[in-house]
Amino acid sequence: MTNPLARIESHPHEAKRLIGINYDQFLALVSLAEKRHREKQAEIEKNKVRIIAKGGGRKPEMSPKEGICLCLVYIRQKPIFEILGLLFDISKTKANDAFNYWVDILREILPASQIEEASVDSQKYQELQQMLSEYELIVDSAEQATARPVDYQEQKRYYSGKKKMHTLKNQFIVLPGGEDIVDICVGMLGKTSDINLFRVFRDTRNKFADSQRFIGDKAYIGDDAITTPHKKRKNTEISEFQKQENKQLSSRRIAVEHMICRVKIFRVASEKFRLARHRYSQVILAVCGLIRLRLNRLVSLTINT
Template sequence: MTSPLARIESHPQEAKRLIGIDYEQFLALVSLAEKCHLEKRAEIERNKTRIIAPGGGRKPEISSKEGICLCLIYLRQKPIFEILGLLFDISKTKANDTFNYWVEILREVLPASQIEEVEKDSKKYQNLRKILGEYELIVDSAEQAIERPMDYQNQKQYYSGKKKMHTLKNQFIVLPKGEDIVDVYVGKLGKTSDIGLFRETRHKFNVEQKFIGDKAYIGDNAITTPHKKPKKSEISQLQKEQNKQLSSRRIGVEHMICRVKIFRVASEKFRLSRHRYNRVIMAVCGLVRLRLNCSWFLSVNN
């Protein structure tokens, strides 16, 4: 059986279909992830009590490059871990452990949004908020199905009346035309309203910041929303044209959500442990930004 990594190396043009990013982006990601991996290993070596000489013990069953490829295959295709183990000639337990290790590395090397990229630097953060004030940002939410919780009280918390299933809700705020992810908030209870979720994260932006949203955000003065048809009446032709123009400007966030859902782990029912949800979906957002060749990644690799 040909391994996914061997297939990608022999047919680079198939990389995006198999792992969600181009082959050149994959190689750059491997370089960044391996650097982080080596730093983690060095930290462990400094703090451990050594019993055997360096280099001794059991050898790794899978290389760093294969581990990163395994992680990407799961995020893009979402096979069961038994199949993932067969593809890389390891056990399902080892496949699970490898995925969880490398998805954590991806979270560290791939910022999920512009705000996450600069939030640890106060000066850069304030500068970003100022720059963002020149745009009308686009906001929208998406829900993802999860396994029904066992506890009845939890079932009520996660049940979405809109989707008629148990879900987690994610909010995306993007630049005009969907050029980049400005902010993403994931893992909120399915019953949470879109406008309520937005108000929880409003503090990240300047007071003057303007947004564009759909009808779910009617009632917030910071968000431009479509005209809503009155009960037992119709909106005017002018209002219809304005709604159409607003939709054409708002479509960028829909395209961004679509790019996230290309990774099946973010679109199909989430079957991993609930506590892994935020880490996995944020890693996918980082991969989407990498796929878009965003400025932060280009600066790192130049």
């Protein structure tokens, strides 16, 4: 069975299909992840009480490059861990451990949104808020199926009447044209309505300027900050002018649908989520970081495609 890393090294043009990013982006990601890996290992070494001499003990079965490739294969293809272990010639337990270790590193080095990336510097954050206020940002949400909770009360909290299943809901806010992810809210209860998700998320975090405007679909009707389509009332028809306005609004709003589609290219973000629920936010935010890497939107990691 061919090792996925050997495959993309011998056929670089297949990297995007197998791991979700092109080969040059993969190499740049490996370089950044290895640096963070060395930092984490140095921190562990500093606090370790040694029993054997440094350099002794069992050698790691996987190189950092293989570990990162394993993590990306799972995120993109979502095989079971038995198959993932066979692909990389390790046990399913070690495959699971490797995935969890490297997805945490990806999460640390790949900001999931513009706001997260700018939040480390107050001046850059204020500049970003000012820049964003010049646009009408596009907002929409997407649901992902999850395992049904055992407890009945928990089942009711996660049950989505729209999807007729138990789901987790994510809200995306993107730039016009879908050029980048501005902000994302991950892992909310499936029964939460879109407009309530927007209000709670926006008002509690205060991430946008008061003058910020948004574009949304009919699920957001009722919020003054969001431009929404005209809705046909019972036993009435909307005018031709209103239909034309709806069409123009839809042509602008479609960008957020395209962004959600890019996220769902990674099967871990589109198929039923079967990992532990407390890992959901970490994994989906790592996927968003990979999307921004694909779009060359990361300030710390810019690749020419």
